[in-house]
Amino acid sequence: MRKGDLEALPSSQLISHARSIAEFILERARSHVFQVVSHLDADGLAAASIMLKTLRRIDAKFHARIVHQLSERVLKSLPKTQRVFVFTDLGSGQLSLINEVLRENVVIIDHHPPENDKESFMQINPHLFGLDGGAEISGAGMAYLVSKEVNDANRDLSTLAVIGALGDRQDKGEGRSLTGLNAEIVREAIELGVLEEVKDLMFFGRETRPIPVALEYTMEPFIPGLSGNHAACVKFLVERVKIPLKSGDRWRTLSELSQQEKSKLVSELVKYMLGPGGMSADEAQSIIGTVYVLTREPLGTPTRDAREFAFLLNACGRTGKTSLGLAICMGDRNVYGEVAKVASEYRAKLADYMEWLGKGKVNVKGDICWFNGERYIDDKMIGTVTSILSSSKSYRDKVIVGFAYSEEEAAVKVSARLGSEVKKEVNLGELMRYVINEMGLNFVAGGHDLAAGAYIPAGREEEFIEHLNAELSSK
Structure with missing residues (x-):
């Protein structure tokens, strides 16, 4: 399969590798306990849930551990007796570290660029097959390929793979559609x-929220002056859009609007985004796009829209409520109330962080836009904040870098995103590793070409920016 060939089916080598891992799992289903370790974001939670459901269906024993970063401390804390370690949505960038601590009975199901191409473990990764793990398939998608080989009946888990891809912002196709192997998974789910x-x-809560709330909750794209501001959204809808917001005493939802009303809303919103919102034409057009509906979820629930589902998972993961994220992926709908509360708090935090950044907290140096969230911005949310900032009209030609102190790691979390209009050939994952090496640090770093992360000692943030800017200037 050619890299980037969006019409091609998964290569026979990739499927054969998935089958080998499935056989490895099945052979140990009765004799071992499976320790699934995954990342805390939506893709990581979806990937872990695919493997947990797969293991549950073959009556295997398992435990789950959701982490922010795969560190030596995390690896050493894992139980070792009669265990098979299954890493999802992480592991490929930490091969040397895993080899030092675990050595055997390790399965890595990841989509991040591998640290090297040595086959030390059972590893399946799209980059090893010439595919782009940053755009064509997510960690959950890779877990789904393995799950299907365990049992073809696991095709119903395709929806979790779609949720994972959307959570990882892989909807880069026309109209924010999924492409590559993701598109093939979508096709299987539709069939x-x-x-x-x-x-x-593309508003959040199309079927579940009153129209002003749906607009207020929209974070991708983040609409300055409206996202996170309920009063401003009501005023905008009443004074500019002028459509009925209620039917009797009941608030209407977006799904209830007529085509004429939707057209009016879109027209006024685009005018606002291009004017007072200061957004680009591409960002304005992104409010209409491809919506993925989970047909088995009840009408009017937040898990029916795949992007909304992904947002709920990110909210759970980024606020330390990973067990809730796993529960909702595993089918527990009794936690709706708790998850909704977590999502509301997460959304409010994001709006607060963006408002805080607007108070002169963002710096520009050469090709870099950067900010230091110190202890104000939660280190588990720094990646989300950096992603939102990268979509801003003011910084889309920059590399966006955010810092936040991590109490858990006693170090500073670094998150980097590539603006959509950066002209230089930049691979952030490779660049991050290079800078960490130049600083003489033995810290974990890596990621994709468009998004990457690392840890550095506190107090060396500006040194990091100097090294990064020097390398970018040389390109």
């Missing part, structure tokens, strides 16, 4: 009847 693909407004 199975568990997913629908439609064009609609």
